[in-house]
Amino acid sequence: MTTTGAHQDGAGMTARGYGWWERRRSIVLDVGLALVSALECGLEGVYFAQNAALPVSLGVIFGLLAGSVLVVRRRWPFAVVLVSIAVTPAEMGYLMAVVGLYSLAASEAPRRIIGSLAGMSLVGTLIVTFVRARQNVLDTGVDTHRWYVPVVAILMSAGMTAPPVLLGLYVGARRRLMESLRERADSLEQELSxxxxxxxxxxxxxxxxxxxxxxxxxxxxxxxxxxxxxxxxxxxxxxxxxxxxxxxxxxxxxxxxxxxxxxxxxxxxxxxxxxxxxxxxxxxxxxxxxxxxxxxxxxxxxxxxxxxxxxxxxxxPGMADIEALVGESRDTGMVVELSVRGESRAYPPEVEQTAYRVVQEALTNVLKHAAGAKVMVRLAHREAEVAMQVENGPSDSGAHDAGLPSGGNGLVGMRERVTALGGVFVSGETDAGGFRVSAVLPDRGAA
Known part of the structure; x- marks a missing residue:
């Protein structure tokens, strides 16, 4: 049963796979390598037992146990390398040494540990190879140069150590690069989302x-x-x-x-x-x-x-249309006075329109809720701003609300317009019983 997630089923499979293996083919590969290594070490154990004057069965059992350690190469690669170094004097475990060094170099182990164990393996293989080559020369009686045995020992030891270490370092670096790219792609996907x-x-x-x-x-x-x-x-x-x-x-x-x-x-x-x-x-x-x-x-x-x-x-509309707006209100019978102070100048379009809409909405509110009241509209052009104020007095004794429907959003809309341009809006009742609406807009409100 293959599952994903953070749980673990009855067979011991975790979210990452089977034990320390992520895929089934990894299990098959490691078990297969361990069987081959155990078979190799078992056969080499026969010669080891004969040379050491030990029972053959003991040498075979020792070789099988040593070679089977290769099954844990993904979880504990340093243990595999240490075992291969330990059995090097017995002249067994060549496959285990090569695969162990590759697995160690490709793992996340620190470089100093990889270098130390690779150096130990190189020295052990060099010594054993030197002794074996020298003994073979003496046994055969072949006259060779002095450099023959050292060169053979160096080439064999380097050939068994350097290629798996270099290949492992390359595969490990490539694997880390792919994981980094995958994480970056996931991060970019999250950012895009x-x-x-x-x-x-x-x-x-x-x-x-x-x-x-x-x-x-x-x-x-x-x-x-x-x-x-x-x-x-x-x-x-x-x-x-x-x-x-x-x-x-x-x-x-x-x-x-x-x-x-x-x-x-x-x-x-x-x-x-x-x-x-x-x-x-x-x-x-x-x-x-x-x-x-x-x-x-x-x-x-x-x-x-x-x-x-x-x-x-x-x-x-803009501030130039305020005078016409006041005239329309006068035509309805309202008493409206307009006072303009300062020198008129051009303002940004949004400031012009906002000033007009504030005066328009204030006059509309007077028409709705204070019919017959006297209204004063003041417009002041200042150095870096323009101010407007619409103030009405109390309604006449005989005047009542005009009965026009109201949504209650007039003051809210005026405040939103003014504050959106960075201005100040104030409204409220006056001491005389009327109502006042005041707004100040910056000259460069759009900026």
Whole structure:
């Protein structure tokens, strides 16, 4: 039963595999090498027992036990190397020595331990090979040069030690590199997933901001115009029979205001449509054909919101239209005074529009909740900012609420507009029983 996870089943298999093996083929390989090594050492144990005048069975058992140590080469490679060094004088365990050195070099063991054990194995093999080669020369009686035995010993010992160590170091370094690349790929995948989540959050935030901005614009346009139309309609109803000329004038004003409201609504909707089209084109140009299918829905929302907001700010009303706005309120019968201080100058479009909307919403609130009250509109151009204030006194004794519906979001919308540009907004009742709305906008609020 092969399982994954952190648990361990009845067979002793962990989340990493079978014991210290990760795959079944690793078990097969190590067991196979251990059997071959045990067979080799068992055969070499026969010659060892004969040379040492020991029972052959004892030499075979010793060789089988020594060779089978190779089965733990992945878990304890240093133990395999130490056993191979120990049996080197008995001239057995050549396969165990080669495989053990390779496994040790490929493991995570410190380099000093690898070097020390490899040096011990090299010295042991060199001594045994030197003695065996010298004895063979003496036994055969062949006349050789002095360098023959040392060269043979050095070549054989180096041939059995250096290749497995170098190969093991290479395989270990390659394995660590692959693990590092795999971890880096996993980390990049997690980062990409996190970036995608953040992009989705930013897109949702952009959609929410755009919905809020549209609602605010709709409120400012519709509430003010419709409130004036309601007041003029009430006046028209009151004077229709008594003063036909005034009734005709009020009817014309109602029609003009209705047309103005429709015009502003069409302009705002047109800006939104054009902003979405520009955003889609920009997103399509910024990404490749495959990535565009995923990036356009997110990028289009943010670009549409930015494009629509910028276009609406540039094409919307500004502080130059405040005087006309005050005139419209006067036409309804409100007593409105306008005071302008300082030298007028050009401001960023968003500052112009925000100042206009604050005055517009304040006058609309006076029309709704303090009909008949005297209103004072103050506009001050300062060195690095522009300030506006709309203050109304208490309503006349005979005046009551105009009965117009209110969503309760007028002051909230004004505060959001002003604070978004880094300004200050204050509103509240006055000591005289009226209401005051004040706002200060920095000259470079957009920055």
């Amino acid at each position: 996190l970036l995608a989540d953040r992009a989705e959050q930013r897109a949702e935030w952009a959609r929410t901001e755009e919905r809020t901005r549209i609602a605010r614009e709709m409120h400012d346009v519709v509430a003010h115009r419709v409130s004036l139309m309601v007041v003029h309609a009430a006046a028209l109803q009151a004077v229709a029979l008594k003063d036909p000329a005034k009734a005709v004038k009020n009817a014309a004003l109602v029609g003009d205001m209705g047309r103005q409201a429709l015009t502003e609504l069409r302009e705002m909707l047109g800006v939104l449509r054009s902003g979405e089209q520009v955003a889609a084109r920009r997103a399509g140009n910024l990404t490749s054909a495959d990535a565009a299918r995923e990036a356009v829905p997110l990028a289009a929302v943010g670009l549409a919101a930015a494009a629509a907001a910028a276009a609406a700010a540039e094409d919307g």
